[in-house]
Amino acid sequence: MAHRASPSLLFYPGDGPVLFDMGPGTLRQLSRTGIPHQKLKQIFITHFHPDHSADLIHFMFATRNPSVLKKREPFMITGPQGLKDFLAGLKKAYGKWLDLPSEIMGVDEMDLAKPDARTYPSFTLFSQPLNHTPNSIAYRIELPSGKSAVYSGDTGFCPEIIAFARGADLLILESSLPDGEEAEGHLTPAQAGRIASSAKVKRLVLLHFYPEVLTVDIPGECRKNFLGELILGSDLLHLSF
Secondary structure (H helix, E strand, O other): OOOOOOOOEEEOOOOOOEEEOOOOOHHHHHHHOOOOHHHOOEEEOOOOOHHHHOHHHHHHHHHOOHHHHOOOOOEEEEEEOOHHHHHHHHHHHHHHHHOOOOOOEEEEEEOOOOOEEEEOOOOEEEEEEOOOOOOOEEEEEEOOOOOEEEEOOOOOOOHHHHHHHOOOOEEEEEOOOOOOOOOOOOOOHHHHHHHHHHHOOOEEEEEOOOOOHHHOOHHHHHOOOOOOEEEEOOOOOOOOO
């Protein structure tokens, strides 16, 4: 839709911006926040569908610009196992135009057989394989203050996301389709509400709306199962947790 870009979440823990997913339109919307793409230190990808990863092409192409590259500090792209092959496929398609020095762009793969974790200076990151594609994971950020946020990426209803989100201060779930039009690997508003309620989270943000779900009462459907603070995601929405 004209007023919505594909999924991408900007996290600012205090020592530089961190990005989760990079769907089409991410770089354009990032520029509207006043944060140059050159400042990104970490990029986390939940899975490889185009609506969550396509702007990686433009990001790598823009980073290769000599005026950018000579000043660029090293950054890391992290995602599920298969990320290295995915990036290699992009380079095969676009050739030298996506080639970046290994000392500038690092690649890190999270385990798909079990939960995984990484520790960074200002936060700890956990991953959890989920029910969407064979290479789909959710992320949980935990801050030294004890605050936590969970981003599901795309997922169907499954016990793993409930356990993973347990007690989070902020839960960000997709809500792609209306109730009654369920599809495997995606959530409806009522299903998202059931996850949030079962996980006992404080705040729930819904996003990743397909056109079909925008024609129904999303809060009303979600409220069948969740009575906590509910926020409908929109481009350039700013939240603290």
